[in-house]
Amino acid sequence: MINATKKWIFLKVSSIILIPLMVWFIINLVSIYEKDYVDIVSFFSTQPSKFLTSLLMIVAFFYSSLSISEIFEDYIHDKKIKNIANKTLYTFFIIVPLIIIMVLFNLNI
Amino acid sequence: MENKNPLSPHIQIYSWNISLLISISHRIIGVINIVALTLVCLWIALLLLGEENYEYIKFFLQSFLGKFLILGLTWSFSFQILSEVRHLFWDFGYGFELITSKITGLIVIFGSFVLTILIYLIGKQII
Numbered sequence: 001m002i003n004a005t006k007k008w009i010f011l012k013v014s015s016i017i018l019i020p021l022m023v024w025f026i027i028n029l030v031s032i033y034e035k036d037y038v039d040i041v042s043f044f045s046t047q048p049s050k051f052l053t054s055l056l057m058i059v060a061f062f063y064s065s066l067s068i069s070e071i072f073e074d075y076i077h078d079k080k081i082k083n084i085a086n087k088t089l090y091t092f093f094i095i096v097p098l099i100i101i102m103v104l105f106n107l108n109i
Numbered sequence: 110m111e112n113k114n115p116l117s118p119h120i121q122i123y124s125w126n127i128s129l130l131i132s133i134s135h136r137i138i139g140v141i142n143i144v145a146l147t148l149v150c151l152w153i154a155l156l157l158l159g160e161e162n163y164e165y166i167k168f169f170l171q172s173f174l175g176k177f178l179i180l181g182l183t184w185s186f187s188f189q190i191l192s193e194v195r196h197l198f199w200d201f202g203y204g205f206e207l208i209t210s211k212i213t214g215l216i217v218i219f220g221s222f223v224l225t226i227l228i229y230l231i232g233k234q235i236i
Contacts, residue, residue, distance in 0.1 A: 012200060015193050023228070026186045029149070030232025033170050033179050037163040041156055057150065064143040071136060100150040107156060 007066055014063040021056040041107055050104045057097040065093040127214035135192045138185050145182050180229065187224035191217045 032043050043049055069086050076082040123129060155166060169175045195213050198204045204213050230236045 012197070015197065019190055019193055022186050022190055026183055026228055027232045030179060030183060030229055031234065033175075034167075037156070037160040037167070040163075044153060044156070053153075057146070060143065060146055064139065067136075067139050068143070071140075096147060096150055100153060103150075103154045103157060107153075 011063065011066050014059050014066070017059050018056075018063055021052060021059060024052060025056050044104060044107050050107075054097075054101045054104055057100050061093040061097045065089055127211050127218075131192060131195075131214045131217055134188070135196075138188050138192075142182075142185050142189055145185065180225070183228050183232075184221060184225040187228060188217065188221040191220050191224065 028043065028049075032040050044053065068089055072082050072085050072089075076085060152166065156163065170179070195204065195217055198213070204210060227236075
């Protein structure tokens with residue numbers, strides 16, 4: 001299987017996982033964003049919220065890294081710049097979900 | 110010799126239509142959503158600073174700008190969800206006819222506003 005096919009399969013599988021997670025997260029975000037500190041921490045302290053938020057962040061950043069690398073492919077001519085842009089993108093998109101997972105598992109009320 | 114041909118998707122050459130509009134919007138909104146999710150990550154991380162420091166963030170989120178940003182994020186999520194579903198139908202071989210493509214494009218545009226209202230009302234437990 002060539003790399004482009006693998007990339008396409010990863011994109012499609014991650015988008016199928018992402019759709020219900022986005023619906024779940026945005027409904028909950030709307031319901032909690034104006035609430036008090038204690039309510040918000042309580043929400044993120046429950047096991048389902050920790051798990052689903054972590055999963056959302058991992059899949060969303062994974063999906064975005066693949067999608068944005070496609071944008072780089074389409075619009076950046078210079079191979080060196082494209083390579084640097086992709087490496088920066090992948091590094092950033094690995095670090096952010098890792099940090100947020102650590103934060104979520106340290107949040108307790 | 111330097112190649113000055115435009116790269117995909119040639120937005121400066123083709124005349125604008127629904128499919129082109131949805132295609133480029135899908136990309137732009139995808140980037141906006143990941144920037145927004147990064148800010149959501151920052152918001153969650155700031156919870157570690159404690160209740161007293163959170164008052165500033167709460168004040169911002171309860172302001173007009175804060176509510177507008179959340180509503181905007183709800184719309185951009187709604188748009189991407191519907192556009193992604195449209196792409197998945199294409200992947201299974203459905204919806205390639207020109208008229209179907211135009212109709213589903215319009216469903217993505219107008220449906221995103223309907224879905225935004227629906228998500229907001231469910232989130233606020235009004236329905």
